[in-house]
Amino acid sequence: xxxxxxxxxxxxxxxxxxxxxxxxxxxxxxxxxxxxxxxxxxxxxxxxxxxxxxxxxxxxxxxxxxxxxxxxxxxxxxxxxxxxxxxxxxxxxxxxxxxxxxxxxxxxxxxxxxxxxxxxxxxxxxxxxxxxxxxxxxxxxxxxxxxxxxxxxxxxxxxxxxxxxxxxxxxxxxxxxxxxxxxxxxxxxxxxxxxxxxxxxxxxxxxxxxxxxxxxxxxxxxxxxxxxxxxxxxxxxxxxxxxxxxxxxxxxxxxxxxxxxxxxxxxxxxxxxxxxxxxxxxxxxxxxxxxxxxxxxxxxxxxxxxxxxxxxxx
Amino acid sequence: xxxxxxxxxxxxxxxxxxxxxxxxxxxxxxxxxxxxxxxxxxxxxxxxxxxxxxxxxxxxxxxxxxxxxxxxxxxxxxxxxxxxxxxxxxxxxxxxxxxxxxxxxxxxxxxxxxxxxxxxxxxxxxxxxxxxxxxxxxxxxxxxxxxxxxxxxxxxxxxxxxxxxxxxxxxxxxxxxxxxxxxxxxxxxxxxxxxxxxxxxxxxxxxxxxxxxxxxxxxxxxxxxxxxxxxxxxxxxxxxxxxxxxxxxxxxxxxxxxxxxxxxxxxxxxxxxxxxxxxxxxxxxxxxxxxxxxxxxxxxxxxxxxxxxxxxxx
Numbered sequence: 001x002x003x004x005x006x007x008x009x010x011x012x013x014x015x016x017x018x019x020x021x022x023x024x025x026x027x028x029x030x031x032x033x034x035x036x037x038x039x040x041x042x043x044x045x046x047x048x049x050x051x052x053x054x055x056x057x058x059x060x061x062x063x064x065x066x067x068x069x070x071x072x073x074x075x076x077x078x079x080x081x082x083x084x085x086x087x088x089x090x091x092x093x094x095x096x097x098x099x100x101x102x103x104x105x106x107x108x109x110x111x112x113x114x115x116x117x118x119x120x121x122x123x124x125x126x127x128x129x130x131x132x133x134x135x136x137x138x139x140x141x142x143x144x145x146x147x148x149x150x151x152x153x154x155x156x157x158x159x160x161x162x163x164x165x166x167x168x169x170x171x172x173x174x175x176x177x178x179x180x181x182x183x184x185x186x187x188x189x190x191x192x193x194x195x196x197x198x199x200x201x202x203x204x205x206x207x208x209x210x211x212x213x214x215x216x217x218x219x220x221x222x223x224x225x226x227x228x229x230x231x232x233x234x235x236x237x238x239x240x241x242x243x244x245x246x247x248x249x250x251x252x253x254x255x256x257x258x259x260x261x262x263x264x265x266x267x268x269x270x271x272x273x274x275x276x277x278x279x280x281x282x283x284x285x286x287x288x289x290x291x292x293x294x295x296x297x298x299x300x301x302x303x304x305x306x307x308x309x310x311x312x313x314x
Numbered sequence: 315x316x317x318x319x320x321x322x323x324x325x326x327x328x329x330x331x332x333x334x335x336x337x338x339x340x341x342x343x344x345x346x347x348x349x350x351x352x353x354x355x356x357x358x359x360x361x362x363x364x365x366x367x368x369x370x371x372x373x374x375x376x377x378x379x380x381x382x383x384x385x386x387x388x389x390x391x392x393x394x395x396x397x398x399x400x401x402x403x404x405x406x407x408x409x410x411x412x413x414x415x416x417x418x419x420x421x422x423x424x425x426x427x428x429x430x431x432x433x434x435x436x437x438x439x440x441x442x443x444x445x446x447x448x449x450x451x452x453x454x455x456x457x458x459x460x461x462x463x464x465x466x467x468x469x470x471x472x473x474x475x476x477x478x479x480x481x482x483x484x485x486x487x488x489x490x491x492x493x494x495x496x497x498x499x500x501x502x503x504x505x506x507x508x509x510x511x512x513x514x515x516x517x518x519x520x521x522x523x524x525x526x527x528x529x530x531x532x533x534x535x536x537x538x539x540x541x542x543x544x545x546x547x548x549x550x551x552x553x554x555x556x557x558x559x560x561x562x563x564x565x566x567x568x569x570x571x572x573x574x575x576x577x578x579x580x581x582x583x584x585x586x587x588x589x590x591x592x593x594x595x596x597x598x599x600x601x602x603x604x605x606x607x608x609x610x611x612x613x614x615x616x617x618x619x620x621x622x623x624x625x626x627x628x
Contacts, residue, residue: 025536026388027391031351037334038345041342042397043399044432072340075341083355085441115354125441129443132341141335
């Protein structure tokens with residue numbers, strides 16, 4: 001029988017690059033740069049809740065880390081360290097090899113050291129704590145949105161939830177679009193490069209994990225402001241407009257794009273850093289003083305949808 | 315239906331005392347003191363693996379945090395911040411109230427801020443990341459044991475595993491001893507005060523979570539040394555000696571006592587800080603150059619036991 005320690009040695013202990021003490025003692029140790037704060041976030045992914053049974057383990061490894069990185073990006077911070085606690089129904093070496101391949105592919109791409117965690121028996125679940133650094137008082141909070149700020153999003157919205165609906169047999173997609181949507185669902189790309197440049201230009205930021213509307217509402221509530229969104233400016237597949245299935249874009253979870261607000265005068269600088277970091281960005285609305293959220297169609301008419309976002313307990 | 319956000323507001327968001335930004339944004343932010351390192355550890359507790367179904371939720375809340383604190387104590391560090399990710403089969407307000415009462419009782423007693431985490435649906439599991447501070451290069455590692463060091467332990471060993479055996483109907487205990495053992499199992503007291511003073515006097519340290527022998531072996535392996543233990547000096551219940559059920563003391567998991575090694579010249583200082591922090595300590599053996607582990611009985615004869623420690627996958 002393979003022991004917990006052998007599994008850690010074999011699959012999880014990799015070379016560390018920016019860590020004082022890594023895996024192998026009661027705790028890890030890190031040094032935070034002078035004049036920097038540590039930024040910390042934790043996320044848990046559970047089989048059949050956050051991912052389907054039989055999800056490609058390499059994709060799952062990637063995604064587990066990527067969704068955490070996205071939280072750090074949304075603070076304007078650079079992620080550097082992660083701990084990974086995983087419970088497994090049994091030791092499956094093929095699964096573990098693939099899972100850790102995906103995990104470390106993401107870790108290496110974004111410069112993350114795995115510094116600790118736990119490996120135990122139990123229903124498949126993955127719990128990650130991610131840590132990053134940011135210069136003191138430069139963190140991008142949800143509470144910073146100002147009236148007349150532009151509302152920006154990165155990437156395209158709705159792809160992941162369309163992918164999930166397609167996997168569940170609830171949505172029929174053309175083959176090429178289906179591939180794109182499944183990639184967005186299973187191998188999301190956290191917007192770290194852009195995020196770590198945003199704190200100079202943006203007033204507030206959040207990552208879209210529970211759906212555009214729900215996550216925008218977090219900014220509105222924290223900043224005590226309202227917003228107007230222009231439905232036609234939200235970057236999404238043509239399919240959304242032709243089929244009018246806007247719920248994928250407005251309520252679909254798992255986008256892991258950044259939603260941020262910034263003064264109009266910063267438009268050209270934001271476009272510059274977006275170009276530099278190879279990230280697509282679009283203005284989709286504006287912050288208003290009236291504390292509600294209006295969605296306007298092409299004709300400038302206010303439209304309403306069922307605006308419930310994703311909730312694990314709903 | 316109560317949403318994830320309502321649960322967080324109601325049960326998990328408490329006043330923070332030493333944190334730049336707490337629960338409520340994409341991530342938390344903390345400041346690490348000048349000339350200090352951050353010490354980080356993660357542990358996962360799963361129903362039916364780490365605790366029995368129907369464990370008193372208040373005790374479970376306490377223990378989930380306490381076992382993590384013990385890891386930080388074993389580094390000689392002072393714990394300050396925690397994240398808590400929890401998956402729950404359903405929203406049970408009575409359970410949540412009790413669980414968080416126990417969790418925050420422990421957090422308050424040891425001065426911990428809960429700064430983030432995740433709440434989701436799933437099989438009951440609790441995943442905590444704990445962070446503490448220590449002066450640079452003062453961390454107590456497993457690899458620091460030196461030949462001729464005394465081997466010390468805090469408290470009494472074997473109580474928790476006796477408690478578990480009794481709960482499972484595999485061990486009959488006198489009522490008062492049973493109460494003591496169940497308390498050790500369900501409400502362990504992490505040795506934080508002593509731990510945070512040890513780095514001046516000890517060469518190495520580990521917390522005993524998987525059994526004395528297994529955890530001592532981690533020190534021996536990391537330090538490339540051996541050890542002799544004196545069976546009769548190991549602090550435990552008389553019951554262990556009379557029944558000769560030494561496996562509870564040697565292999566029993568869940569002790570959360572500290573095992574540390576220190577030069578003989580530090581004996582009186584260690585006794586002083588033990589007295590000051592109201593922690594019982596005992597010398598149970600010595601570090602040797604011969605890379606094996608000997609256990610001697612009262613007559614000085616080497617005895618052997620089945621020395622397998624606790625492994626979640628065994």
